[in-house]
Amino acid sequence: MLDAVRAEALKLRRHRATWLMVWIYPIAFTLIIGGVLLYGLFAAHGPAGPPQPAAEWIQDSTMLWKVPTSAPGRFLIAGFAAVVFAGEYGWNTWKLIIPARTRWQLIAAKWAVTLGFLVIALVAADLITLLGGWLGSLQDGQLPAGVTLAAVAEAHWKAGTHALLPIIYTIAFAGLFAILTQSILATVILSIAMVVIEGMLPLIAIFFHGYAPALTSWLVKVLPLYHMANLNAWAKGGAAIPFGPNEILSLSWTTSFWALTAWIVAAGLGTQLRFLRQDLN
Amino acid sequence: MPTSEPSGTPALELRALGKTYGRGARGKRAVDDVSLSVRHGEVYGFLGPNGAGKSTTIRMALGLIRPSDGEVRLFGQPVSDKHALRRVGSLVDGGTFYPFLSGRDNLRVLARTQGHDGARIEAVLERVDLARDARRKVKGYSTGMKQRLGVAAALLDDPDLVILDEPANGLDAAGIQDMRNLLRGLAADGKAVFLSSHLLHEVEQICDRVAIVHKGKLLREATVRDLLDHGQALRVEAEPLDAAETALQGKWPVQRVQDGLSVQAPRADAPAIVRQLVEAGTDVFRVGPDDQSLEEIFLTMTRDTDA
Numbered sequence: 001m002l003d004a005v006r007a008e009a010l011k012l013r014r015h016r017a018t019w020l021m022v023w024i025y026p027i028a029f030t031l032i033i034g035g036v037l038l039y040g041l042f043a044a045h046g047p048a049g050p051p052q053p054a055a056e057w058i059q060d061s062t063m064l065w066k067v068p069t070s071a072p073g074r075f076l077i078a079g080f081a082a083v084v085f086a087g088e089y090g091w092n093t094w095k096l097i098i099p100a101r102t103r104w105q106l107i108a109a110k111w112a113v114t115l116g117f118l119v120i121a122l123v124a125a126d127l128i129t130l131l132g133g134w135l136g137s138l139q140d141g142q143l144p145a146g147v148t149l150a151a152v153a154e155a156h157w158k159a160g161t162h163a164l165l166p167i168i169y170t171i172a173f174a175g176l177f178a179i180l181t182q183s184i185l186a187t188v189i190l191s192i193a194m195v196v197i198e199g200m201l202p203l204i205a206i207f208f209h210g211y212a213p214a215l216t217s218w219l220v221k222v223l224p225l226y227h228m229a230n231l232n233a234w235a236k237g238g239a240a241i242p243f244g245p246n247e248i249l250s251l252s253w254t255t256s257f258w259a260l261t262a263w264i265v266a267a268g269l270g271t272q273l274r275f276l277r278q279d280l281n
Numbered sequence: 282m283p284t285s286e287p288s289g290t291p292a293l294e295l296r297a298l299g300k301t302y303g304r305g306a307r308g309k310r311a312v313d314d315v316s317l318s319v320r321h322g323e324v325y326g327f328l329g330p331n332g333a334g335k336s337t338t339i340r341m342a343l344g345l346i347r348p349s350d351g352e353v354r355l356f357g358q359p360v361s362d363k364h365a366l367r368r369v370g371s372l373v374d375g376g377t378f379y380p381f382l383s384g385r386d387n388l389r390v391l392a393r394t395q396g397h398d399g400a401r402i403e404a405v406l407e408r409v410d411l412a413r414d415a416r417r418k419v420k421g422y423s424t425g426m427k428q429r430l431g432v433a434a435a436l437l438d439d440p441d442l443v444i445l446d447e448p449a450n451g452l453d454a455a456g457i458q459d460m461r462n463l464l465r466g467l468a469a470d471g472k473a474v475f476l477s478s479h480l481l482h483e484v485e486q487i488c489d490r491v492a493i494v495h496k497g498k499l500l501r502e503a504t505v506r507d508l509l510d511h512g513q514a515l516r517v518e519a520e521p522l523d524a525a526e527t528a529l530q531g532k533w534p535v536q537r538v539q540d541g542l543s544v545q546a547p548r549a550d551a552p553a554i555v556r557q558l559v560e561a562g563t564d565v566f567r568v569g570p571d572d573q574s575l576e577e578i579f580l581t582m583t584r585d586t587d588a
Contacts, residue, residue: 007393015381092377096387096434099343099366100395280345281337 004101004109005116012084012113021080022117025125029064033132040139054146061133061152062159064126068118069166069232071195077118077167078174078191084114085178086187094280104272107175111268114171122163126156162235169228169260170195172267179275198225220249224263227256290357291318292442292473293325293342299350300337300497311337313497314351319442319475324468326488326505327477328579334497335477336373339446342475343371355442367395370440375450376431380420384411384430387419388437395438405433408463424451432463443467445476449483461487481579485509495583508578514571515551517542519563528561529554538581543571 012018052060067073085107088094097106130152137143173194178187197204201220208216220226226249234253251259300312312334319325329335340346342353344360358365378387385402392399406412409429414422422430428451435443448464449457464474464487478484484491485505492502501508518541519525526542529535533554534545544554551568558565 003393003396007390010386010393011379011382011390091379092374093379095340095343095345095371095373095377096391097394098345099369099371100391100438102363106394277347279340279347281340 001105001108004105005112007097008084008109008113009116012117015083017080017083017087018117021076021083022121024076025064025067025121026128029125029128029132033128033136037132037135037139040136051141052144054144054151057133057137057144057147058152058155061130062126062155064122064129065156065159065163068122069163069235071199074166074170074195075188075192077170078195079188080118081114081171081174082178082184082187082191084110085175086182086184089178089182090184098280103276107179107272107275111171111175114175115168118167118171119164123160126160130156162231165231165257165260165264166228169224169264172264172271173224176267176271176274179271179278194225198229201225201229217249221251222259224260227251227259227263230256231260291354292321292356293319293444293475294354294357295338295342295351296354297351298338298341298348298353300334300341300346301349311497312341312348315492315494315497315499316351317492317499317502319473321441321473322468322471323489324464324474324476324487326484326491327475327494328479328481328484328491329477329494330479330583332496333494335494336446337497338494339371339373339444339475339477342444343369343373345373367438368441369444370435370438370442371444371446372428372431372435372448373444373446375424375447376427376429376434378419378427378430378434381418383416383418384422384426384433385415387430388434391434391437397438399437401437401439405436408436409433410459425453425456428452429456432460436467440472442473442475445474447478448476449478449480457483493579493582500582515544515546515548515554516567516569516571517544517554517558517565518567519558519565521563524561525558525563528557528563532557536581538571541567543581 068077088097134143170191174187174191177190178184181187181190205216205220230249230251231253234256295315295317298312298315299310301308301310303309315334315338317325327335327338337346341348342355342360344353344366353360355362355365355369360366378384379390382390385406388402388405389399392402403412406415409432411426411429411433414426419427419430428448432445432448435445443464445464448460452460461483464476467474468489476484476488488505490502490504491508493500516538517525517529522537522542526535526537529542529544533550536543536545546554548570555565555568
């Protein structure tokens, strides 16, 4: 299995899509933060403002982890997953590798490399952001009192783990779409549609609630879209999502976590089962 | 040669293999009841016109397509057995590779997928004369270069069975000659080679046995020698041909071939045949031994099926 992962990594590490949709994170953040620091070096310094509270400084330093859970961030993830999974159909290369390895391992290797590359890129970008924030604070004077390594590590660990589930969810469904449609473009379109519908869920739910309130209520609770939106809402501090004139759904973080985990497992199983039975002409 | 399976076990065995695309009345039978076996140390040719079901059969043999009926066995094991499938090297669709990687990196990816470090990469690149171009990206390769890289990929894990779909496609005369020597060399090393081709002249020169398929059905399986050896057959060239055919029918089995008639008769019957033709008012240009090429046999068989 490790060899299949190595092969996948060897294949993708220099692909243009990996640069544009994965390595873009550390590269872009290096350029942005480097630019800000350079500007700070040469710009005229005004009078120092009030010191930033430590909690706020730490929270600001985790801003990177908001990117992969945002709509544009998830478009990038879905685009990369589309290339990883559906690319084999476009290049006609399943025929090269399927006789060499069991099909489930080839799919599992793709999940591992897609997630692994993204985590490496995001952790690198996070460290760059943190370093930039630290250097920026030193430029302005000193770090706010109360910023400790332990507090920073805890905040970043928490932000990173909260971002993980939406990333895995996006990869799982993009992988499923890729195996079903066998097309990069179709996978990207379906993934974007999913994210857009998720954002419009309250509006859509309110619209359908007028026609079939019970069904709408049941669908909202069961489908993954609400749970993804609910987790995002929890991450921002509020968790209530309206879906009817007088109805607000406010499930707990853990309920949505497990519901989404179940959907991810279902998408993974669906991908494996479909691929196992797929004819490759 | 592997010893894990009982001696005499074919490297590849197709048992009543069939494939139908689609369902119900719209279903298309692409392969129908094809049975054959390929032994170690032989080159086996799979002949057929376009759309005969050759590629579908090869894909079923490699586990890329699931058969609708029958089964594929590799070294006595079902094709779903990955240990058996890993002893197979293959070339389909003229070599399918990652266009953004170099030839060498494509082989590295394949080696890793196969579970080894690719120690034979340089050797196989040398063997197919691609060592100098191995650093170039595959998207810049010509058809012939991709074909040669495909052969290198097929040989990478030192397979016991090599399955090649139209291996001579895109190769120049020298490349075809090299391919011929390579395949014969593999067979001499005890490996089994199964190749599909429409280049009948090539098959005639390379293969020990051939199967002729048409419209998904296996028409005949025989050694090349048996196919070419028509025993007591005479070739007749006469004009008008229709009148000549009518004159001979009823006394000898007659078959139309390119430029004449093939008559199942011993050499001693030649004078009687000439007399018969002259009496029928036809002009006789030639009566002699019938040395049919594989191409003629192939065309005759497929034409008969069409009729």
